[in-house]
Amino acid sequence: MADLTLLQSAEPLDPASPLAVRGLTVSYGEKPALFSLDATFPVGAMSAIVGPNGAGKSTFLKAVLGLIPRVSGDVSAFGRDVDRVRDRIAYVPQRASVDWDFPTTALDVVLMGLYGQVGLWRRITGAHKTHARACLDRVGMADFADRQIGQLSGGQQQRVFLARALAQDADLFLLDEPFAGVDAATEAAIIEVLKSLKAEGRSVIAVHHDLSTVADYFDHVMLVNLRRIAEGPVQTTFTAETLAEAYGGRLGAVQIDALSLQGA
């Protein structure tokens, strides 16, 4: 008991951070997917969450948002409880989580991002639609506004999802594998938008699986495998040692060499 009291009386989580967690444990059944994880993401930066398959990367985002229950741990966004700042957090789930035959157009999907502003009762006005179209335009999808969502390619669907997050005008963007299964043009378009968000002082945190682009795209990185392996600026944190620790034998020496990292 004494230990628990000690934990609870620890210093408050960094109120300047868009997302900070301490002692986060999440479990499916009795097998933890994340164990006692600490993290503090910097504001106005692009952060990557990196780790092997099944390391708990997506689980981290879901647990932070309260989509799956936490066994223990504190989460704070902008120094407050996540429930109180949901409007400031935009979430882009994995594409696979959606029924693609659902009767909805690209524009309707983006309008869903305005759910917080429009609420239950008010009408969707022309101004809302103009805003939604502008968001589609920002991801290069303005011409596809009236297409049924299932008719779009994987990359186009991902862009529409990003536009929905943009419509929300949030300060923190959480993206779950935004580049999974998209074409090169879409990847370039998405990274362009994310960089412009960063330039506006917003924070981006993405689960990322392509190790070769981590150093190009991101400022800050957290390596995860059940526990936090390392966290910090990409230059100093994304090293051969930390990668070997996160991936174990799954990542061969050749692959690590190919990334031409410092300290390799």
Next chain:
Amino acid sequence: MSAFLDALFFQAGYNAALVAVGAALLGFAAGAGGSFLFLRNRALVSDAVAHATLPGVGLAFIVMVALGGDGRALIGLLAGSAISAWIGLLAVEWMVRRTRLSEDAAIGAVLSTFFGLGVVLLTVIQGMSRGRQAGLEDFLLGSTAGMLLQDALLIAGGGLLVVTAIWLLRRPMTLVAFDPAFAAARGVDVRRIDLAMMAVVLAVTVVGLKLVGLILIVALLIIPPVTARFWADRAERVVWIAGVIGGLSGWVGAALSATAPALPTGPIIVLVATGLFVVSLLFSPTRGVTAAMIARRAFQTRVHRRQGLLALARNEPIHDRLTLRILRAEGLLRGDGVATEDGQAACARIARDERRWSVARRLHKDTALTGRYDGLTPIDDVFTADEITWIDTHMLAGGSA
């Protein structure tokens, strides 16, 4: 025929008019109310709800008789059915959340258990010496005999309530049906919205028990949304079109059944709805079987025409019969297998298109554009005129080299 028209326009007597109005309202509420469960891919939940009403009817009867009544008060029977259906729903929800059972298995278990219990209770009731048991089995298949104004008002009131609830909750319901993870991240209580969708279906079921019965109400909750999906590509339209289809089925079905004394109303309504479904399945312009067949044929024709012209351009023989037939029918090929003037022009165009594509795929940097080459798409659909000029310059350069 005139009997049908009379019934359709409420000229077939007071009772028939009440039934037609009641069935139309019920159909609308059921069609719209079932839509969100359908969009959430959980249409079968309504089956569990409907079957789980039966023990409630039986228990309510027994309780009312025990309290000294004759056990036939409709409001009491419906309250009983609502309570047992709600318990059934919670049982399904609990099993899915707390165990490893999938939803369809949980639905199957709850549905059969509750229905079995209900049948046992009805059998017990038949043997009771007190109370007026006759007519309880109407709750299985519905009955319009002796429909009263208050029954129609009950349906109208319940239907209005359901439609209002759907209208108020349309946004969170659409959000949850499309992307529950995103909805939860936005702070929508997904479980509560799911329960609201089920409560809507439960209300429709209870209100419709007397008219169409618990077995066929399921059809009114599922068939109209499925039908509406053939005509709409947006969730809200699916909901309201489903309402209209349900209402139309109710109205026309009630009128049809009024034309002859032996035609049961509930089943006729369901058959009318099924008729609309079959028509939509066959003839919907976007998702129908006929449209898909026509689109497939058109595509096949394009492929064969292109393949045939390419073969002609390379002086290769054409063996495929369909290719030959298409080229001849379009006046591109003569009976003796030689290209007509039009055919030669088409050959030249297509050969040039192929050459342009091959240059573009070798030299153009934008893989998103060159990736659209599929052997069939003309290059003018992908690249702008000035880009094609650029491609042509390179083609000439390549040819001379």
